[in-house]
Amino acid sequence: MTAIVLDDVHKAFGKTQALKGISGEIAAGRLTGLVGPDGAGKTTLIRMMAGLLKADSGALRVAGLDPVHDGMALAESVGYMPQRFGLYEDLTVQENLNLYAELRGLPRDDYDATFERLLDFTRLGPFTKRLAGRLSGGMKQKLGLACALITSPEVLLLDEPGVGVDPVSRQDLWRMVQALTGEGMAVIWATAYLEEAERCEDVLLLSEGQLRFRSEPGELTRRLQGRCFRLKGSEEKRALLRQVLARKDVRDGTIEGDRIRVVVDEGVDGDALASLGDVEEVAPRFEDAFIDLLGGGPGGHSPLADQMPDVPELKDPVSCQHLTRRFGEFVATDDVSFNVRQGEILGLLGPNGAGKSTTFKMLCGLLKPSSGEARVAGLDLRSAASDAKLKLGYMAQKFSLYGLLSVRQNLVFYAGVYGLRGEEKQNRIREMIDGLQLGPLLDSAPDQLSLGFKQRLALACALMHRPPILFLDEPTSGVDPITRREFWTHINGLVGKGVTVLVTTHFMDEAEYCDRVALMHRGRVIALDTPDNLKAQAGQGASMEQAFIHLIEEQDDA
Incomplete structure (x- = not known):
């Protein structure tokens, strides 16, 4: 019917x-x-x-x-x-x-x-x-x-x-x-x-x-049979991904834990990748077929990262010890401790209401802890919150853009907020416009932009002052896979320059890009490890989503 x-x-x-x-x-x-x-x-x-x-x-x-x-x-x-x-x-x-x-x-x-x-x-x-x-x-x-x-x-x-x-x-x-x-x-x-x-x-x-x-989706997926591979090389995974995506015979590439998932052109087999490392064929996914049908992924080069200088050495980029936040009798974050190393991406995952955003806001200096300690760039947020905020860029879950201002005016406003003046201010704004291809949209209002371009503008505002630390609160929620790949190309490029990243996400494939994942549930960190080690706890061949559900259910049972 x-x-x-x-x-x-x-x-x-x-x-x-x-x-x-x-x-x-x-x-x-x-x-x-x-x-x-x-x-x-x-x-x-x-x-x-x-x-x-x-x-x-x-x-x-x-x-x-x-x-x-x-x-x-x-x-x-x-x-x-x-x-x-x-x-x-x-x-x-x-x-x-x-x-x-x-x-x-x-x-x-x-x-x-x-x-x-x-x-x-x-x-x-x-x-x-x-x-x-x-x-x-x-x-x-x-x-x-x-x-x-x-x-x-x-x-x-x-x-x-x-x-x-x-x-x-x-x-x-x-x-x-x-x-x-x-x-x-x-x-x-x-x-x-x-x-x-x-x-x-x-x-x-x-x-x-x-x-x-x-x-039915399987009909499209079957078209990629024999064209999907998983690659493990001796190089660092982000550098290997850039190398893979630079090849003309590759349609798409993404990070999966410590490996790279690769989709090659028709007529190309796994032997073509053998010089890059160990290669195994894997079953195609609908996402692989989707990207292939639309002409392939966006590539692995970030013009935005090209314009950013290398970050000087930071001894203590992000750390928290016994961090706790209460709202009346409700404990939103309960005795949370972890640290993020320089040039690392730490993913903060958990169900809705787990305490991720509360933890984020305390580490950004937007919310005072009830007890415990939070430090950013070695600065204690209880006594040096203003100085610490200048060391970090924050991309909020609900984009903190001003709807009554144009794209250009938002960029000018944020440059001023971060204390940029004169020629330096103009240069930074131009860097963001060029690096994120915002030129044709400068006179548009943020509300007129697609979700992908809103995301670009929010990232530009967060990076205007070249912070060594970047906080991303569900930055790609609702955007399509091509836009998501483009976003992570910029993040990977920034990490290559020594930027430290803390990110929350509900998109489990996105967690694969993280070096480590802290899984929160009911205000506590219940697991902290690499994506591959977390997946191993859910059984051989488990996905990140299956690992997430397994660990949450295991904690509830306990």
Whole structure:
């Protein structure tokens, strides 16, 4: 049974062609992934399915209805959870459900049974009196899903529901969605995370407004059979990655622990890489096929890092001892101790609410510890916070850009904040514009930028004063794999210059780029080791995500 029919759908915003002749069918009772890089047209298409945008030409039918002309009927047949879902953070979980039930016209006699079913389904029953703004990221997504399911729709539209959600909470979302498709509902899951797309039954892959692939994900993955390898060389892994990505016969390369994952051109075999180290063939992933289909990765050279000087030796870049932070009776960070060596990337991982951001803010001098010690560049943050802040760059989880200022004005403002003046100020701004290719966007407002360019601008602002230490709080949340690779090319280049990096992330493949990982749970560090050693604890061949879930569950069982 067909739930959605697309027939030569076009949509433009001014001169920008967002969708260029999209055709296809989406089946009922199946989970369909809507994937593509930033600006591909995913959100535009999903809003058209929800009846929020009208096609310029072509035809679209959702649950047998025209989204434009049958708007009232569509509201009962379609559930929609947008990227920034419309929860009211000053209302409780129960009050949000009451509001959505009223807005969607749910009969009063059905309230109790509907709420009981949704609260049981999402496991939010114990939290009905909690304010939505006080929920973790994963719980907010569950509440958003419950609100979208108020009227038991035939079609459920989810626009990037996994963004900012840890692997354990993401498992819960998958469990819920699979239960819904088992009941015959059509679920469309828009995502930039390709391990999510790989779990879908069907995939629509968009790029620059065009439909590039439509089928089950395994069909695309099989095209790369015999072209994916894992390489271990004698060189340091970041240097080896740059060497690999400089080759003309390589389509893509990423770091996996102490090895490099390589995708080669058609007709090239593993022997071509033998001069670089030990080579083993590995099974292709959907992400490998996605990058290959779009023309390959962005390469391994960072013009931004080229402009940065080598960092002088630092004896104690980042360290904390018995760091604790209490909010009333709640202990957000509990007796945390670790250090980060110069030129190292330390990943701070953990479920939503584990204490990562609280720890981050204390190390940045934005939050005072209740007890314990935090030092940056050898400076005690209790007595020399102002001096320490000048030694670090901070890229916040929610980009700290000023929406009323243009890109150029944001750069000028941050240069001034860091005390840059005159010719030096102008030179640094020019370095950031050139190194991150911001030139065509200087007069745009940050809110007009794609997520990838917002990320570039935020990184530029954090690096304006050439800090020897860089703090990155979920810097690539929601961006596509190509943009993510580009970002890590810059970070790897900076680390090569001696910059020390502390990063939080919910994207487990990103944790592979770290030299060590500190895994936090319920305010404590429960594991601190290399990615490969953490994966080994979850069994041979385990992924970083499997290691994450294994260690969290093991701690809960204990």
